[in-house]
Amino acid sequence: MTVFLALNLGKSQSVPVACSAIEVFQKLGVSVILDKKAQPFFTQTTDLSFLQQDEAISACDVIITIGGDGTILHIARQSLGFEKPLFGINLGRMGFLATVEENELADKLERLVRGDYTLDKRRLLAVDVQGKNSFCQYALNDLVVFKKGIAQTVDVRIWCDEILVNHYQGDGVVVATPTGSTAYSLSAGGPVLDARISGLVVTPICAHSMHSPPMVFSAERKLRIQVMSPTQELALLSCDGLQEEAIFHDDIVSVSLSDRSISLICFNEADQFEAIDKKLKGR
Structure with a gap:
């Protein structure tokens, strides 16, 4: 070995x-x-x-x-x-x-x-951003869209399979794998998911509403996120907290569970x- x-x-x-x-x-x-x-x-x-x-x-x-x-x-x-x-x-x-x-x-x-x-396979998030700033990334834990300035909020809309399912205004939103449900998502009030569940959890960060609960989606679902505020560079996107990318008004962020996985030894x-x-x- x-x-x-x-x-x-x-x-x-x-x-x-x-x-x-x-x-x-x-x-x-x-x-x-x-x-x-x-x-x-x-x-x-x-x-x-x-x-x-x-x-x-x-x-x-x-x-x-x-x-x-x-x-x-x-x-x-x-x-x-x-x-x-x-x-x-x-x-x-x-x-x-x-x-x-x-x-x-x-x-x-x-x-x-x-x-x-034993080997525990953990599926990754596939993140595809199209717009003024286009790129693709993978994440084991989570994707976070968050405000750039300390006095600013982010107006975020989320579609699931092309159906608008939520509209958050606040500090941002976390899309986490079950693996990442114990990270930032949990701190923002999201649920802990069994890592062997195949799905996604979407958790708002300090939403300016009392009716913005976290949402759990099936692994087969495809999510789309848009920052709707009509300003210049307002939000940032980070995968696993490792790198920050600017997200502009009307950039399309597509998120789904990838077929790619990481094997953790248990x-x-x-x-x-x-x-x-x-x-x-x-x-």
């Missing part, structure tokens, strides 16, 4: 945790690859390979991130098309995607090598709910 350890070097604990993981893997006869950018931090560690990120993803059997959910979201996007399973070692605060904690490291890594795990059939119990309820 060959694993790629993808570190968030912005977190001080990532290098010592990686060293602990490398020690376990080397005892188990597993080959370890790291990104070339991490090489200066591992001058005292032998029998490692350092490759460019794309080469490392291509050469490995499994991707392991060391950081938080943001690190998984970043690597998930970079690894699209390679179809490599991944899991995350959590150094962040919450960890709904990166569910392996430091104190579980040795046990979970040994289980990985033994093949004692060591417990209820990893998602265990994480919710620990992180949200403080147990």
Whole structure:
């Protein structure tokens, strides 16, 4: 087995945790690859390979991130098309995607090598924007359309299969996958969806109405979002919080569940709910 350890070097604990993981893997006869950018931090560690990120993803059997959910979201996007399973070692605060904690490291890594795990396929959002600013992106967690200025609101209309289903005026709107239902959507008042459900949840952000509940749509539905305010660059769009793109008046944002997916390694059939119990309820 060959694993790629993808570190968030912005977190001080990532290098010592990686060293602990490398020690376990080397005892188990597993080959370890790291990104070339991490090489200066591992001058005292032998029998490692350092490759460019794309080469490392291509050469490995499994991707392991060391950081938080943001690190998984970043690597998930970079690894699209390679179809490599991944899991995350959590150094962040919450960890709904990166569910392996430091104190579980040795046990979970040994289980990985033994093949004692399951794969949980998580479908991605496909986002297609047409208009003054045209682009296509994928998202594992969510798409967010939000106001640019602190004193501005966004007037958003949402169609489902060409039928107008809602009109929000407020700070914006979140369209989340079941995977992303525990992220921004939850903070905005959306429901927690079982990650194995195939569907979409649309949650307004601080809507200026008491009658703007979140809405859950079937996986087969195709959504269309328009920012209706007739001004110049007013709103921004972000997929998984990784990049912001300007959205102009009457740009068409088409959103649907993609056939593309990411495979997350699970060591417990209820990893998602265990994480919710620990992180949200403080147990």
